[in-house]
Amino acid sequence: MPEMPEVEVLRRYLEPRLKGRRIVGVDVRRQRLVRPTGVRGLVEGIVEGTFEAVGRRGKHLLFEVGKGGGEVRSVVGHLGMTGRMYVDDGLAALPRHAAVVLALDVGRFVFEDPRQFGRFHLDAASLREMGPEPLDGVWTAADLAKGLEGSRQAVKVRLLDQGVVAGVGNIYASEALHRAGISPGRAAGRLKAVEVERLWVAVREVLSEAIELGQRASPDFTAGNDGLFYFGSTGASADVGERFRVYDREGEVCGRCGGVICRRVQAARSTFFCPGCQK
DNA sequence: CACCATGTTCCTTG
DNA sequence: CCAAGGAACATGGT
Numbered sequence: 001m002p003e004m005p006e007v008e009v010l011r012r013y014l015e016p017r018l019k020g021r022r023i024v025g026v027d028v029r030r031q032r033l034v035r036p037t038g039v040r041g042l043v044e045g046i047v048e049g050t051f052e053a054v055g056r057r058g059k060h061l062l063f064e065v066g067k068g069g070g071e072v073r074s075v076v077g078h079l080g081m082t083g084r085m086y087v088d089d090g091l092a093a094l095p096r097h098a099a100v101v102l103a104l105d106v107g108r109f110v111f112e113d114p115r116q117f118g119r120f121h122l123d124a125a126s127l128r129e130m131g132p133e134p135l136d137g138v139w140t141a142a143d144l145a146k147g148l149e150g151s152r153q154a155v156k157v158r159l160l161d162q163g164v165v166a167g168v169g170n171i172y173a174s175e176a177l178h179r180a181g182i183s184p185g186r187a188a189g190r191l192k193a194v195e196v197e198r199l200w201v202a203v204r205e206v207l208s209e210a211i212e213l214g215q216r217a218s219p220d221f222t223a224g225n226d227g228l229f230y231f232g233s234t235g236a237s238a239d240v241g242e243r244f245r246v247y248d249r250e251g252e253v254c255g256r257c258g259g260v261i262c263r264r265v266q267a268a269r270s271t272f273f274c275p276g277c278q279k
Numbered sequence: 280c281a282c283c284a285t286g287t288t289c290c291t292t293g
Numbered sequence: 294c295c296a297a298g299g300a301a302c303a304t305g306g307t
Binding site for chain 1 (some may be wrong): 283284285287291
């Protein structure tokens, strides 16, 4: 469930449930997810530590674990495509693809990930080349212009580069371009200033509205259920149909211009757009 | 069986 | 150097 809005909603769910909890056991059940730190490094780094905060950087979660004496270790968590995290009372059976399970002084933290593209490690290097946060009040349209200028890459592909702006993924890239009325195949460096401005507004709106929707959806984080998930799940599924204006809507009518929504492939990912109102 | 999937990295080719 | 395309990772849904 991974783009920035879903990660942020998850962060808001996790932080109050983890803050102050002590880690009494670390059970790594899928070793590939703790690379490059490794099982021993992770266990030694956080066991007997206490969660002090849960932050976020782009699509990464940052678990601040205090080890006493003022020492703090940052666990970097990434959901990949299919990762989920929740806190429960530890009584239910673990999901089939449980990857990392933390026994807490009260309750249990579970990270599961069927495809195992996610990460849970102590390596901060993965955060270093990340671009600005889109909603932190610091990122400006001029910053976006700087990220696009000189690039002949398609603007849709450019938006997926986490160094341009952190947290935009395949769904919200399509959504933002539709909202801005910009065709996804345009060369990034050839957008006019007014178009960059529209895109900047659209990125921020699309992301912040998704966070609000996720907050309203009263997520149910039981083991087999994830109310934040995009499709086909229980929980917020009633809202899902209205969430996206173009994503996964090939052949449907565009709500803005009445045209037909198209799908094309860019950088081996599906892009959805309306040729009628995206120029 | 075929094809698709919210992410990221690596490799090859032009 | 840049851009694009493909494969890889591993599993599940339709």
